[in-house]
Amino acid sequence: MQPDLLLNAIAKHISLTQDEQQQLIAVLAFKKVKKKQFLYQEGDISKQAIFVSKGCLRSYSIDKNGFEHILQFAPAGWWISDMRSIITQQPGTLYIDAVDESEIILIQKTDLEKLYTAVPKLERFFRILAENSLATYQHRLIDNLSLSALERYNNFCVRYPSLIENLPQKQVAAYIGVTPEFLSKMLNKIPAKK
Amino acid sequence: MQPDLLLNAIAKHISLTQDEQQQLIAVLAFKKVKKKQFLYQEGDISKQAIFVSKGCLRSYSIDKNGFEHILQFAPAGWWISDMRSIITQQPGTLYIDAVDESEIILIQKTDLEKLYTAVPKLERFFRILAENSLATYQHRLIDNLSLSALERYNNFCVRYPSLIENLPQKQVAAYIGVTPEFLSKMLNKIPAKK
DNA sequence: AATAAAACTTAATCAAGATTAAGTTTTATC
């Protein structure tokens, strides 16, 4: 239960003094979550940013027919939240739960806002984080608009090789946007061509 | 050719002193663009952020079959760029052109980076801008994974009523992710039910 | 080890939306 991974992730973009690091550490909360344990459910108002230090979380929505659509997997070193709910402080539409036994670090929105003023470098870090994340979602959207199911699957394998090995196939299906049945059929056709 | 709209957009989130405003204005470049004029094409390295003060721009990709997929429309008051290219300074994959006769304000990436340090409030503004934008793309992605073509069309009408009136149908089709033929068919079926 | 619960597979049928190919209407351009 240490903040090393988080501090390293931050250090990749900005460098904090000892004192600044302490100010950050002072507001962190550490938590263990069991596999399948929920952190948020639809309707909850998100009050905190979540950093995954071990294991893997995911965020997803459930549509009117009861089907899950996965927005994000967050393995160790990644951030995850219901961004819209955290910004607007309105009830969210996403579920967040643990794919594996995990350890997470929480920062309250209110603490984060104080930190932005006390340590402007942290505001820079979160600007960079949001911009990178934005670029990633933009390209995933383009991919969803322009690629076939098999191409999206292949992209997933290339981009997240470590996830592919650990995730049940049905979760990959819910991420790339096909039914588990279709993904199974597609993979067992010995894909000769993309 | 004045920065009023841009200053107002910023003032919605942070308040700048006269001096800070001047520092910002000093690095702005104003430009008129004709309808259909390109600002970026695939392969260009993006060096600047674009703010639309009049008219409307769009960003899109062209897939291997030559079909356009529209990532964003940017009417007056909105920002637009090839985010990934601006961040990585690698050749981009998007095209940006003018949907209508437009006026834009440009800020060089290098100037913006200096401004973040000189005027930390601007870094805050762009953090907020990126976070809001991120939340919007996350929800568009969920919509694309979970809604039918007609539901996505109806969402578009509700969210962008002013765009619907001015855009050719085929551009709306390229945004929601259907062929122009299918959108036409869908709309002429007198949609009784969604 | 036994049992239940997930996860995966297979196959038949179905539907949303793509493709192809005209033809028609609207909008720009000279």
Added chain:
DNA sequence: GATAAAACTTAATCTTGATTAAGTTTTATT
């Protein structure tokens, strides 16, 4: 105002991927 170009429509046919419904294998739980 004529003409070309772009946008829109319609319809037939085709394809990707969804749905339904078993059955099988793997993984958890007691």
